[in-house]
Amino acid sequence: ARAAASRSAVINEVASGRSEFSTWHTLSLRAYWKEDLPSGNFPHRIRKLLILYYTDDNTMEVREKKTANAGIPQGTFIKRHKVPKGKDGFITPRDLVPGRSINVYGRTFHILGCNDDVTRDVLSSRGVDISFNGTAPVSPEEEASRRYVNNNAAANREFKDYNESMLGGNSVTVRKLGAFLDFGAMPPLKFQA
Numbered sequence: 241a242r243a244a245a246s247r248s249a250v251i252n253e254v255a256s257g258r259s260e261f262s263t264w265h266t267l268s269l270r271a272y273w274k275e276d277l278p279s280g281n282f283p284h285r286i287r288k289l290l291i292l293y294y295t296d297d298n299t300m301e302v303r304e305k306k307t308a309n310a311g312i313p314q315g316t317f318i319k320r321h322k323v324p325k326g327k328d329g330f331i332t333p334r335d336l337v338p339g340r341s342i343n344v345y346g347r348t349f350h351i352l353g354c355n356d357d358v359t360r361d362v363l364s365s366r367g368v369d370i371s372f373n374g375t376a377p378v379s380p381e382e383e384a385s386r387r388y389v390n391n392n393a394a395a396n397r398e399f400k401d402y403n404e405s406m407l408g409g410n411s412v413t414v415r416k417l418g419a420f421l422d423f424g425a426m427p428p429l430k431f432q433a
Contacts, residue, residue: 268355339372
């Protein structure tokens with residue numbers, strides 16, 4: 241009964257704004273992680289992240305923005321919990337300095353900057369330098385897709401013409417194949433023997 245009474249007293253203090261717990265904040269920072277790819281067309285991929293730090297219980301969560309048809313799992317990258325920083329305890333708001341990197345479970349997250357005004361205010365009040373405001377480097381995948389957007393129609397037409405000439409251009413099957421091979425933003429793949 242005594243525990244229930246003290247619990248309700250804390251809830252009343254929080255609701256009235258008279259407790260130290262009423263200053264809970266969620267810090268939101270932009271970051272990226274450079275993921276090395278063991279094989280494929282690109283040496284690495286840049287994954288853009290959102291670091292959420294909850295000051296009420298000193299837990300952290302990392303999310304990744306979902307991209308349609310990316311072919312990789314996205315969304316919650318690290319679930320909310322206290323994240324260790326090696327043998328030095330746990331990650332705190334003083335570790336979340338824009339322009340620096342943090343190591344979380346063997347991955348290096350590069351912090352780009354604060355995502356909102358609340359985060360800027362809380363970090364600056366705790367003596368954290370928030371002057372850095374960077375951008376993530378361009379991923380080789382993004383760079384390649386930007387390169388091919390402008391000559392998309394020419395690449396598609398050339399590939400369709402080649403297939404029609406090799407397969408005998410007037411058949412219904414070839415016309416359906418040509419409609420199927422309309423690639424959109426990416427050019428056709430080139431296979432090497």
